[in-house]
Amino acid sequence: MQKRLSNETLVWIPRSVHRPFYDQIVNYLLTLKFNPRRFLEAHTITQAIDFAAHGAGVALEPQSASRFQRSGVSFKLLTDELIRIETALFVRKDQTRTSVKDFIAIALSGIAALKLNPLEKR
Numbered sequence: 219m220q221k222r223l224s225n226e227t228l229v230w231i232p233r234s235v236h237r238p239f240y241d242q243i244v245n246y247l248l249t250l251k252f253n254p255r256r257f258l259e260a261h262t263i264t265q266a267i268d269f270a271a272h273g274a275g276v277a278l279e280p281q282s283a284s285r286f287q288r289s290g291v292s293f294k295l296l297t298d299e300l301i302r303i304e305t306a307l308f309v310r311k312d313q314t315r316t317s318v319k320d321f322i323a324i325a326l327s328g329i330a331a332l333k334l335n336p337l338e339k340r
Contacts, residue, residue: 226317227256227275229266243278250328252321267291270308276318277308294322 228247233240247253258275260266264286266277271288284293284306294307307325309318 226254226315226321227258228254229258229260229269229275229277230279231266232259232261235261239280250324267308270310273310276321279306279308281306283308294326 230243231240256275258269260269260277263279263283266279267283267286267288269275270277271291281295284295288308290311291308292311294309307322309322
């Protein structure tokens with residue numbers, strides 16, 4: 219699983235744009251043993267979502283980014299005890315790579331195992 223995920227491109231912001239978000243996501247991904255080898259920097263939320271819409275990778279963005287709709291892109295809420303900043307994953311709806319589907323399934327099953335309510339305020 220980790221080998222397949224290492225072939226995915228992660229689209230997200232440069233650390234200089236939002237250090238707390240960046241650092242928390244890096245730590246979270248390391249706990250999942252997800253250490254992608256390729257990163258594509260996006261300087262805006264909409265740019266990251268556009269990259270995902272064009273199949274350039276998967277974009278991790280704050281939940282507030284879900285208001286930006288793109289044709290062919292689905293929004294998956296990721297909430298977990300290890301993430302203190304609301305985060306979402308954007309990926310093409312027709313994404314067929316097993317590694318992306320596996321990553322989403324593992325993230326969502328981890329949330330379910332913790333019996334977290336994604337709408338609950340902390």
